Amino acid sequence: MKSLRSILLPMGASLLAMIIGGILVAALGYNPVTVYGSLISGAFGNGINIGNTITASLPLIIVGLGIAISFQSGLFNIGADGQYWIGATAAVWFGYHFNSLPGWLHMIVCIVVGMVAGALWAGIIPGLTKAYVGSHEVITTMMMSYIGILLARYLIEGGPMQQKGFNPQSPEIVQNTQFPYFTQGLMQSQLSLVAVAIAVVAVIAVWFLLYKTTLGYQLRTVGLNQRAARYAGINVKLFTVVALCLSGLFAGLAGAVQMLGVDHRLLDGFSSNYGYTAIVVSLLARNNPIGVIIAGLFFGALTTGGQNMQMVSNVPAALTDVLTGLIIFFVACERIIPQIIGWYRRRRTLKSTTVAS
Amino acid sequence: MIFSDPEIWAATLSMAVPLALPAIGGTFSERTGVVNIAMEGIMLIGAFFAVTFSYWTGSAWLGLLAALICGGLTAAALAWGAIRVSADQTVLGMGINIFAAGLTTFLLNTLFGFNGTPINTPKLPDISIPGLDKIPYIGVIFQNQSILVYIMVVLVIISHWFLFHTRLGLRMRSVGEHPLAADTLGINVWRIRYFGVILSGLFSALGGAYLSIGVLNGFTPNMTNGRGYIALAAMIFGKWTPLGSFGAALIFGFSTALGIVLQGQGISSNLLQMIPYALTILALAGLVGRAVAPAADGIPYDPRRS
C-alpha cells in the first residue's frame, strides 16, 4: 500500500503537470498531441534517441544519488550544480595536464580528483558552518554553487585554464582519458558503456552504503532524529559534514564522468542545471537509490525529447522546465491527498446522515 | 580614488534596488513564518510580464501593474502550498523557481520568437528630482535614476513603520514567533500568513520589473541571475527588518558596483561577482553579526492539531 503510493504519487504529479503543460501549449495554438508526440519520439523514437536519453540521464542519476544521501541525512544540498562544475573542472585539469600516466590510471585519477573536489566544495564551507555555527545549508550550498560556477568560468575566461583561441574554453583532455564509445552507434549518441557502468556501480554503492553499513545507519539516524542520534552516541556534527561531503562527492563524480565521457573539455555556458533537476529526481524517487534510476531516465527523456520537440514542432524546449517545476510543486503538495480524501469522506457521511434524517 | 567618484554610489543605489525590494518582501513573508526562496522565480515572472504588458499596452505603468498581479498570484500559489497544505517550503520554492525560469523562457520564445523582446518596448521613466539634483555630489548620485529608485526609498520607510508600528505589523510578527499563542487570541494565523507571502510576491515582482522595464526595456532568459537568492541573504544579513535589508542590499549593491568599476582596470569580473555570495556566507557563518530568525519561520501551522 505504502510502496504503491510512493510510485503512484510521482506518476500522478507528472501526469497532472503534463496536462497543465498541454493546456498551456494548446492555448498558444499548438496541438498538444503532436507536441508531446515529438517529445516522446525525440526521447525514445530510435536507437540514437534512446542513447541520447541515457546519456542525458547519467549525470542526473549520479548527482541525484548525492542529493538522496543529503536528504536522507536531513540536509538540503541545493548547490550540487556548483559541486558538479568544480568536479568537472578538476577532472579536466588533470585530464589535459598530466599525460605521462598510463591510460587507465590517468582515467581513474581524473575521476577520483573530480569526486574529491566536489566533496570538498560541499563539505568544507557549507558542511563545517552548518555543523559548528548552524548556518543554513540551503543558503550556503547555493552561494558556494554560484562561486564555484564563477570560478570555473574565470578559469577559462582569461584564467590559467583558457586555451588560446576565439572561444573561452579549456584544452581538450588527452585521448586516453576519454571514455571509449566501442561502436559507431554509441558514438553517435555519445553514450559510453564505461559511464553507464560507473552510474550503475554508483547506484549500488549508495544503496549499500545507506541501508547496509553503519555509516549509512548513522547518516539516516541523524537525518530522522538528531536528538536520538546524539543519544545513540553519534557525532552529529561529524556526520553533518560527512553527509554534505558525500553529497558533493557524487556531484563531482557526475562532473568528471560527463567531461570524460561527453564534453572532453570545459566550455563556456555552465548552465547545465543538473543540480536543480537532480533535486527533483531525488524527490520523485523518494530518496531511494533504485528509484533515482527511473526518475533520472524520466528527466533525461524530458531533456532530449524537449530538444527534438523544439526542432520538430517549434515549441521551445523550456516547456520541459515548466513541467519540472510543476511536478516539484505537486509532489511537495502530496499532503493534500489525504486531506481531499478526508473532505470526500466527510461530505459523504454528511450526505448520508442528512438523507437518513 | 574611485570611492570619491559619485558614479560608484549612483551605481550602488541602482544595484541595490533589485535586492532591497525582494529582501523587504522576504522579510514580510518570513516574519509571518513562511520561508520564501521563490523570490528568484517571482522576480523573473515580474520581469517578464512587465515587459510583455508594457509592449502590448504601450504603457510601462500597465506593465508594472501586470508584473505585480502575476507576482502576487505566484506568491499566492506558494502561500497555498505552504499554509493550506503544510508542504515543505524550500521544495515548493524550488519548484516555483524552476517553473518560473521555464515559463518565462517558454513564453518569451513563443510570444516573441527566438530573438528576444522588441527593442521598442516602453520603459519606466528616469527622473531627477528638481532641487535635489542641484546639490553637488549628492545630486549626481540621484541624477537620472529610475523612478523605481525613489519608490523603493519610500517603500523602505513605509515597510519599517508598517512592520513595527502598526497593529497589523504586530500581528504579523506574533504569528511568525508563536502562531498558537496568536491563534488563541483570536488572530487568524492563516490569513496573516497569506498576506505576508503575497506581500513578498508583490515586492519581488517589483524588483523584477525594475530590472526589465526600469533599467532596461527588455527581457532575457534568467535575467535576474540569482538576485532573488542574494536578496534572501540580504534579508538575513539585515536581521529580518526592512531597514536592515535595505542596508545589506546597499552593501551587496556596492560590491557589484565596485566590480563594474574595477573591471575596467583588468580584474576579472568573474572573480568580483563572487563578492556578494562570499559576503553572504560570512554573514551566515556569524562572522559579520549574528541574526536570529523568527521562531516559527518555516514551520507550518495547523490549527486543528493544536
Added chain:
Amino acid sequence: MEIVDLKKWFPGVKANDGVNLTLRAGEVHAILGENGAGKSTLMKMIYGLLEPTSGEIRFMGKAVHFRSPREAIHAGIGMVHQHFMLIPALTVAENVVLGDEPGRIKFNRKEAERRVRDLSEKYRLAIDPTAKVADLSVGLQQRVEILKAFYRKAKLIILDEPTALLTPQETRELFAIIHGLKADGVPVLFISHKLDEVLEISDRVTVMRAGKTVETVETAGATPQSLANLMVGREVVLRVEKNAAHPGEPILKIHDLHVRDSGRIERVKGVNLELRRGEILGLAGIDGNGQFELADAIAGLIKAEQGHIIFDGHDITRLTPAERTERGIAYVPQDRQADGLVLSFDLVENTILRDFRKRPFAKNGVIDRAAAASYTERLIREFDVRPPDASRKASELSGGNQQKVILAREVSRDPLMLIAAQPTRGLDVGAIEGIHRQLVRLRDEGKGVLLVSLELEEILSLSDRIAVIHDGRIVAIVPGAHATREQIGLLMAGSHGHSEVSMS
C-alpha cells in the same frame, strides 16, 4: 459554570467519562487528580480545544459549545496554560493586548502600555508593561498570562497546574494573587495534582479519578488523607514487591556538578551525589529543578560546566556519550519519542541504536541485519512487546510498547548502571508494573539504578534512598523505607533542614 456528565472518548481511551462540576461565583475551586486522571482533557474541552463526545457545559446559565479558544475567550473564560502562550520576542504590553490592540491602523503603544499598567495595578500584579517577556522570570510570565485574561474581561480564570514551574516564593505570590481575585469576586478553577496546594488555596475540591469526577467536598472539612484516598481510590498506595536492598560499592560519584541547558541557563548548581551498586536511588523534584539536565549530563548528552562525574572508578566527565555507553551506562531518556527512538525506523533498527557499531550487529562497518533481527525478536518475546513484529516502525507502537522497546534495549545491554527518567510517564497500570519489576530486577542483579521521576508515588514505592533536588541542588537524601509523601513534598518545595525532616 456548570458541567453535566461531560464525556470525551478517544479511540480506545475514555479520557473523560462522566464529569460533573458546579462552580459558584467567587470561589476558588480546585480540581484534584493524579496525572492521567483526565484533568487536562477537561480543560481543553472547557477552552474549546477539544469537542466533547457527549454532555454539556453551561456558562453563565447558558449551554455553550466552544469550537475554538477564540469563542471561549469571547465568552469570558480566561485560561492560564501550564505552558505559557506568550511570545518571548515581544513586550509585556504587546503580549497582553495582542488581538485587541488599541489604535486604528497604527498600533498605539502608549495606550497599550497605559492600559496594561492600570490593570497590573488594579490586580496588584506589579509588572512593567515595557519589559520584554523573554527577560521575565517564570513567575512574572505567569502574571502576564493572568493579565491577558483580565484584559479580555475574563469572568472566570482557569489555572492549569500553575505551580509546576514556580519556585516556592513565586508560588506564595501566586496564592496572594488568587486570594486577591477571590476578594474581587472572580471565580478561579485551580487544576492541580498537589494535595497541599489544593488544601491551602481552594474553597471546594472536586476530585477526579480515571476520567470521572469522584466527589466534590468543602476544603475546610477535608484532610490530606481523605483527599488522597479519593484520588487513588484505595487506602494503600501502590507498593512494589521487593526485598531488602543489598547496596554495594558506589558505582557513580558526582562532585560539585554544574550544568547549563541549551539556553545557557544554569540548571544544575553544584550537585554532589553517590549511587551504589544494588540500590535504586530516587531523584525527586518538581519539574524544572534540574533533574533532567542532571540525567542528561551523566549520560553525556549535555556537557558539564564544572565538576566531575566518576563512574566505576574512572572520571568520565569528558567522555563522549558513546564512550559512556560503552562503559556500561544505560539511559531511558525522559522524552522517549524525541530522544529514545527514531520513530520512522523499524524495531530492529531501534534495538541496535546504542550498539550498532559492535558485533554481532555490525562487522567491519557492515550491518548484519539477520543478527540484529534475531536479537530484536528475542527482546520482543522477553519483554512482551506488542505487536510482536520486528519489522514494525516504532511510530506504529503504543506509548507503553515504545517504552518497553527502550527499556528492553537498555537493560539487555548488561549495563552497570541504569538512569531511568520518567520511565512510566503516560503508561497504563499494567505497563507500569512491568517496568517497575524490571527496575527492581536490575537492582537485585547488583546494578545501580537512578530513578528520576516527577511522580512522587513512583519514587516512594521504588526507591531505597531518595535524593530531593530543588533549584539545581540536592537538598536532602533520605532513606526510602520510611519516607512519607508529606516529608518529600516539603523538601521538593525547597524547605531546607533535612536532618529534622528525616527524623520526623
